[in-house]
Amino acid sequence: MELLxxxxxxxxxxxEAAPRRLAVIDLGSNSFRLVVFTAAVDEGWWKRTDEIxxxxxxxxGLGSGDELRPGAMDRALATVDVxxxxxxxxxxxxxxxxxxxxxxxxxxxxxxxxxVRARRLSDLSIRVLSREEEARxxxxxxxxxxxxxxxxxxxxxxxxxQLVRVDARLATESGSWPLGAVRMTERFLAAKxxxxxxxxxxxxxxxxxxLADASWLxxxxxxxxxVGGTVRNLAAAVQRAAGLPSFGVQGQLITxxxxxxxxxxxxxxxxxxxxxxxxIKPARxxxxxxxxxxxxxxxxxxxxDALEATEAGLREGVFFERYLADREPPLFDDVRxxxVRNLAAxxxxxxxxxxxxxxxxxxxxxxxAAAGLHDGDPTERELLQAASWLHDIGMSxxxxxxxxxxxxxxxxxxxxxxxxxxxxxxxxxxxxxxxxMPDPGPMASLLDRDDERRLDRMAVxxxxxxxxxxxRDQIVREVRVRRDGDTIELQLIxxxxxxxxxxxxxxxxxxxxxxxxxxxxxx
Numbered sequence: 001m002e003l004l005x006x007x008x009x010x011x012x013x014x015x016e017a018a019p020r021r022l023a024v025i026d027l028g029s030n031s032f033r034l035v036v037f038t039a040a041v042d043e044g045w046w047k048r049t050d051e052i053x054x055x056x057x058x059x060x061g062l063g064s065g066d067e068l069r070p071g072a073m074d075r076a077l078a079t080v081d082v083x084x085x086x087x088x089x090x091x092x093x094x095x096x097x098x099x100x101x102x103x104x105x106x107x108x109x110x111x112x113x114x115x116v117r118a119r120r121l122s123d124l125s126i127r128v129l130s131r132e133e134e135a136r137x138x139x140x141x142x143x144x145x146x147x148x149x150x151x152x153x154x155x156x157x158x159x160x161x162q163l164v165r166v167d168a169r170l171a172t173e174s175g176s177w178p179l180g181a182v183r184m185t186e187r188f189l190a191a192k193x194x195x196x197x198x199x200x201x202x203x204x205x206x207x208x209x210x211l212a213d214a215s216w217l218x219x220x221x222x223x224x225x226x227v228g229g230t231v232r233n234l235a236a237a238v239q240r241a242a243g244l245p246s247f248g249v250q251g252q253l254i255t256x257x258x259x260x261x262x263x264x265x266x267x268x269x270x271x272x273x274x275x276x277x278x279x280i281k282p283a284r285x286x287x288x289x290x291x292x293x294x295x296x297x298x299x300x301x302x303x304x305d306a307l308e309a310t311e312a313g314l315r316e317g318v319f320f321e322r323y324l325a326d327r328e329p330p331l332f333d334d335v336r337x338x339x340v341r342n343l344a345a346x347x348x349x350x351x352x353x354x355x356x357x358x359x360x361x362x363x364x365x366x367x368x369a370a371a372g373l374h375d376g377d378p379t380e381r382e383l384l385q386a387a388s389w390l391h392d393i394g395m396s397x398x399x400x401x402x403x404x405x406x407x408x409x410x411x412x413x414x415x416x417x418x419x420x421x422x423x424x425x426x427x428x429x430x431x432x433x434x435x436x437m438p439d440p441g442p443m444a445s446l447l448d449r450d451d452e453r454r455l456d457r458m459a460v461x462x463x464x465x466x467x468x469x470x471x472r473d474q475i476v477r478e479v480r481v482r483r484d485g486d487t488i489e490l491q492l493i494x495x496x497x498x499x500x501x502x503x504x505x506x507x508x509x510x511x512x513x514x515x516x517x518x519x520x521x522x523x
Contacts, residue, residue, distance in 0.1 A: 020040075020041065022322060023037075023090070024315040025100065026313075027105060028157055029104035030158025032054050033315060035051045044345045045345035057158070058104050059103065068114055077114075077118060077121055083099075083122065087124075097125075099127065100318060101126055101129065103157060103159025103160035107178070115128070132174065134155075135155065136317070138313070139174070140320045140321060141316040145310045145312035145416035146225050146416065147335055147336065148166055149168060150167055150223070151165075151166055152220060154227065154298060155313075156181065156291055157229075160177060161298075165220050171329075179206075181287040181288070185287050185290040189203065193270050195289060203290065203293050204297050207297040208301065224298075230288065230292070232311060233284050234309075235309035236280070237278065237280050238254050238279070245443055248412075251308060253309075262277075295307060335416060335417035336418060339417045353469060356469050357469050361462050362385055363479060365461055393409050394406030394407070403432070407431035410426055424440075425447070425458065427443070429458035429459045430462070433462045434463070438456050440452060457515045460512050460515045464490075467504030467507065467508065468505055475495050477494060479493070487519040488520055489521045506522045
């Protein structure tokens with residue numbers, strides 16, 4: 001398999017070249033995962049297409065010793081054998097498989113014994129990551145899935161904690177410490193019952209002492225991005241506690257106040273019952289409290305207001321190193337744009353029609369702002385562009401109700417780089433690009449006070465642009481906006497007959513008046 005190198009995110013044509021696959025095997029201290037990424041480089045898209053997960057706990061016992069225990073090694077080898085069989089059955093071999101091991105295996109005195117047995121059993125070549133490499137992959141995952149420019153990345157696993165300082169999107173400082181959830185649980189919170197205050201205080205003191213040399217944790221950007229299963233579980237629990245709609249935890253904020261309340265709730269429960277807390281997976285029930293306290297202490301030390309979750313992790317970092325191999329560092333130029341174009345390309349919705357719809361919608365947005373009908377907010381403009389590029393992806397399911405299919409795909413496929421609120425606005429605007437009066441629906445709890453008006457504006461501009469491009473022939477080259485008192489007149493500049501676009505656009509007078517407070521006339 002050749003290196004996966006990202007193509008331009010400009011419009012691309014469907015290619016006859018077969019998509020390429022990469023299986024990333026992550027032998028973590030708590031869990032082992034095999035994730036398959038598929039990339040159609042010529043078409044400009046990539047996605048995760050398969051995953052196997054097993055909570056192996058190979059790091060079990062490392063809190064009290066420095067060797068992998070026989071039982072943990074047996075579980076790990078059995079899982080490695082399953083992964084190897086999967087790769088063979090899926091025709092994944094050689095450079096198409098990248099197996100990496102992290103803290104528990106790296107730090108164990110008998111790591112070589114395990115690696116020899118694993119290689120003999122599976123024929124997999126396993127890379128043991130250094131602390132610096134592990135931190136780098138977490139950094140690549142975070143910066144390629146968020147808009148982080150200045151701030152920090154926190155990657156908490158079962159064996160270790162990695163922190164990276166980021167300035168102008170570049171990693172400038174990093175460190176790794178043995179503060180993983182498995183180690184901290186075994187050392188401080190091994191009791192089966194509720195956690196005692198003394199245990200929690202001792203754990204916090206230990207984290208403070210261990211991170212005392214990370215003076216660079218203070219003084220950088222105030223944004224902190226969290227990577228790892230513990231972070232994702234905590235984000236899900238915070239989301240559920242707030243009663244927010246759940247379509248993943250990408251971009252979910254864990255405020256200090258919310259985390260403090262969650263720690264208090266978890267500490268009051270026996271370890272066996274912590275998995276009953278909505279959002280906490282039973283497989284992490286006994287580890288989640290220690291992980292939460294480590295994160296809580298980092299927030300305190302760095303004086304951060306919140307932790308922002310990303311669903312990307314070390315595995316995505318390994319993939320991005322391949323996919324963006326023509327760049328150093330391997331980073332997308334614009335995460336939000338790349339995210340939208342990637343999703344559009346997955347469903348073959350990149351091309352002249354969607355690009356022309358976007359151009360028409362943005363032209364109307366700009367001209368109506370110049371006419372004083374709205375303030376021309378650049379973020380709203382960007383969300384409108386995203387909805388325009390994505391409005392037809394639901395056609396891959398069926399034409400009927402494709403606006404609803406589009407909404408489902410946007411919410412469930414995710415748009416890294418956008419906040420949950422922004423994803424909700426994009427999805428709802430695309431949902432109403434054909435008919436109906438826009439409504440936040442189940443997304444209402446995510447939206448701000450002014451977002452209903454914002455949704456009206458986005459939906460009607462997308463609907464007008466779609467109507468003007470109804471014949472999918474780009475016949476309407478441009479639309480000129482003229483204000484006449486309480487009426488906006490749209491003048492169509494076209495290369496031919498405009499009966500269809502005029503008819504389609506003229507149907508949107510009611511929503512236009514609701515969105516902008518003036519009447520609409522299509523000349």
